[in-house]
Amino acid sequence: MGLTIDLGALVANWKALADRAPGARPGAVVKADAYGLGAAQVAPALHAAGARDFFVAQASEGRAIRPLLAPDARIFVLSGHMPGQDLTGLIPVLNSPEQFFRDRALRPRAPFAIQLDTGMNRLGFEPAEWASIRSEALGARTDGGTGPALVMSHLMCADEPGHPANAAQLRAFREMTEGVSAPRSLAATGGILLGDDYHFDVTRPGIGLYGADPFQEARPVVTLALEVIQTRSVAAGEAVGYGCTWTAPRPSRIATVSAGYADGLPRALSGKGLVLWAGDRGAPVVGRVSMDLITVDVTDLPDVPDRLEILNARQGVDDLARLAGTIGYEILTSLGSRYPRDYRPA
Numbered sequence: 001m002g003l004t005i006d007l008g009a010l011v012a013n014w015k016a017l018a019d020r021a022p023g024a025r026p027g028a029v030v031k032a033d034a035y036g037l038g039a040a041q042v043a044p045a046l047h048a049a050g051a052r053d054f055f056v057a058q059a060s061e062g063r064a065i066r067p068l069l070a071p072d073a074r075i076f077v078l079s080g081h082m083p084g085q086d087l088t089g090l091i092p093v094l095n096s097p098e099q100f101f102r103d104r105a106l107r108p109r110a111p112f113a114i115q116l117d118t119g120m121n122r123l124g125f126e127p128a129e130w131a132s133i134r135s136e137a138l139g140a141r142t143d144g145g146t147g148p149a150l151v152m153s154h155l156m157c158a159d160e161p162g163h164p165a166n167a168a169q170l171r172a173f174r175e176m177t178e179g180v181s182a183p184r185s186l187a188a189t190g191g192i193l194l195g196d197d198y199h200f201d202v203t204r205p206g207i208g209l210y211g212a213d214p215f216q217e218a219r220p221v222v223t224l225a226l227e228v229i230q231t232r233s234v235a236a237g238e239a240v241g242y243g244c245t246w247t248a249p250r251p252s253r254i255a256t257v258s259a260g261y262a263d264g265l266p267r268a269l270s271g272k273g274l275v276l277w278a279g280d281r282g283a284p285v286v287g288r289v290s291m292d293l294i295t296v297d298v299t300d301l302p303d304v305p306d307r308l309e310i311l312n313a314r315q316g317v318d319d320l321a322r323l324a325g326t327i328g329y330e331i332l333t334s335l336g337s338r339y340p341r342d343y344r345p346a
Helices: 007-020 031-035 038-051 059-068 095-108 127-139 164-176 189-194 317-324 328-334
Strands: 003-006 055-056 074-077 092-096 113-116 221-234 253-257 275-278 281-286 292-298 307-311 342-344
Touching: 003 007, 003 055, 007 189, 007 342, 031 038, 031 059, 038 055, 055 059, 059 074, 059 342, 092 095, 095 127, 113 221, 127 164, 307 317, 317 328
Parallel strands: 003 342, 055 074, 074 092, 092 113
Antiparallel strands: 003 221, 221 253, 221 307, 253 292, 275 281, 275 307, 281 292
């Protein structure tokens, strides 16, 4: 089996999203090991294309890519300043008064960013908290100047353009940042697609870089081919797989491929009409997805190749997600470490 990651397509998606917000500086979200695709390869490719602002969830993720990027790259840690973390060369996005005072006490001249809670109730200063430290934060002197390197918030319904929460959060963000001279950031992928009002100074494209919704014009980035371990003949009436959930309606040929839910292909895909691909021919998955194996009815294929594709231009991560009752983010970030990864250069 093999996971092919097209860095050229990924960079093209980054540029396309940058073009959607021409007045903003385009960053890149590379948290969770670049959504499971390999931050050590993705971040340098995006830096070479022009990205200078990178966003990770945890300090350890930032430390992993810091040596791979030039000094002009800024790496923002969205979880902020947690006790005992090494933030050398990183910029914590401070989310509370506790984090702010901890950071200023331990790193009095180091750069920092601020996250505001505009309604999501997850991370960030609530309005009263921000009012209590705003003057101190905006006047804090750092080696990079005065005040935060970035003031940001996060939209909770950006993938639903008509949702009233989008406009409400935009109003709240404008109110909380009125008079702030620091660069501002509100839009991830969905926010970029909402239009100019949401773009501000820095954008944070994430899932759209990797070829998934809500950026429907994205180029596919991932191809996943699964090795065929064995094929066998099955008589009409014979069952295949755990629980006897599928019985052959005719004499059939069954291929068993090397992957399963231990590799990020959910058991919930069982019995949902999933197909694997041999070129332009599809073959249905039958029986249950198990830990390491998936069974496929290849009776109608003229030839059974050594590999069958489960992710390609015809069937992307969002297609798998819909069948499994989840989202493309979860499919991408769950792709297992057992897949050999092949990177096509940007």
